[in-house]
Amino acid sequence: MADVRVTYDQKANAAYVYFADPQARxxxxxxxxxxxxxxxxxxxxxxxxxxxxxxxxxxxxxSKLPQHLLDMAERLDMESS
Structure with a gap:
């Protein structure tokens, strides 16, 4: 199974599912x-x-994506330490 990167910003309630390598810009x-x-x-x-x-x-x-997908997504709204 291919890895798919998913990011999620809970404050904006927005997610992004990447099919292309995000590092490739x-x-x-x-x-x-x-x-x-x-x-x-x-x-x-x-x-x-x-x-x-x-x-x-x-x-x-x-309201559009399964909760397990949002739970495993890279969080963009959390402050890094």
Missing amino acids: TQVARMYPCDPVEVGGMINLDFDESGCLIGIEVLAAS
Whole structure:
């Protein structure tokens, strides 16, 4: 099973699922927003220059993603010591 990086900011209630290596600094060339009315929140699909899906941004993440995924996500809202 491939490793997928997931980040989560609980204060913003936003998550990002990376399909491209985040260290590669792949640029988003095109963002396709899903209809917020249809999905009950904003979900954005990010594509690179070749049209490959590189990540998914999920707003209102706590109501859209499974809790176990949010629990294992890298937290962006916690202050580092």
